[in-house]
Amino acid sequence: MGIYTADYTAPRVTQRTNLTITVNASKKGYLPGNGTLQVTVHPVIQRGSLLIRVTDQDGNPIEGALIESIAQPQDQQPLKGKTDRDGKVSFGDLIPGLYRIQANATGLNSGVEEVNIPNGGSAAMTISLKRPPSPLQTLTASPYMIIPIPAAVAILAAVLVLRRRKGENKEELMEEETS
Numbered sequence: 001m002g003i004y005t006a007d008y009t010a011p012r013v014t015q016r017t018n019l020t021i022t023v024n025a026s027k028k029g030y031l032p033g034n035g036t037l038q039v040t041v042h043p044v045i046q047r048g049s050l051l052i053r054v055t056d057q058d059g060n061p062i063e064g065a066l067i068e069s070i071a072q073p074q075d076q077q078p079l080k081g082k083t084d085r086d087g088k089v090s091f092g093d094l095i096p097g098l099y100r101i102q103a104n105a106t107g108l109n110s111g112v113e114e115v116n117i118p119n120g121g122s123a124a125m126t127i128s129l130k131r132p133p134s135p136l137q138t139l140t141a142s143p144y145m146i147i148p149i150p151a152a153v154a155i156l157a158a159v160l161v162l163r164r165r166k167g168e169n170k171e172e173l174m175e176e177e178t179s
Contacts, residue, residue, distance in 0.1 A: 010041045014119075017041045046120030049092045053126045054083050054103045054111075061087025062129060065105040070112070073097030096120070103127040 008021060019039045026032040054065040067089050069079035076095040083089045083103075096119040104110045108129040115125045 013041050013043050015043060045096065047093045048096055048117040048120060049090065049122040050094055050115065050117055051088065051090045051124040052101060054087045054105065055126060055128050056108065057128060057130045062105045063087060065103050068102050069099050070102050071100035101125065101127065103129060105129055
């Protein structure tokens with residue numbers, strides 16, 4: 001009988017992995033033997049960081065924009081913060097994975113972007129917020145609104161022509177009655 005020690009270095013894995021280790025032993029004059037061992041290897045999660053910059057449609061930084069994660073990896077607390085005067089906010093100690101980030105600022109349309117935080121790494125992203133269109137831009141941008149405008153002008157012109165003709169007809173009738 002003997003005692004033997006073996007060192008085993010587990011492979012790097014990105015998800016929980018079950019491994020089977022099999023050992024065969026033999027010695028002259030003895031019956032051979034073997035054994036198996038089940039091992040579960042867990043991935044080493046190294047947390048990461050994220051830098052977010054929020055700008056307007058002209059590229060100017062937006063101070064005070066509210067930043068929130070609307071989707072994040074399992075077991076990660078939702079992110080929430082406000083941008084500084086440079087339009088930036090950063091988050092650390094993040095579980096690696098995919099995040100969906102939403103930015104909101106007064107007077108601008110909200111923006112949503114996705115970013116992947118690598119295991120043990122960092123990521124940076126920019127979210128550009130656009131001004132909502134003015135009522136006139138909305139009116140002229142819609143093809144359904146552009147078509148009725150010329151039609152309304154044509155109808156108005158027809159009404160004016162008809163009224164003018166009606167007025168001319170009245171004048172003719174008055175002239176005939178006076179003669």
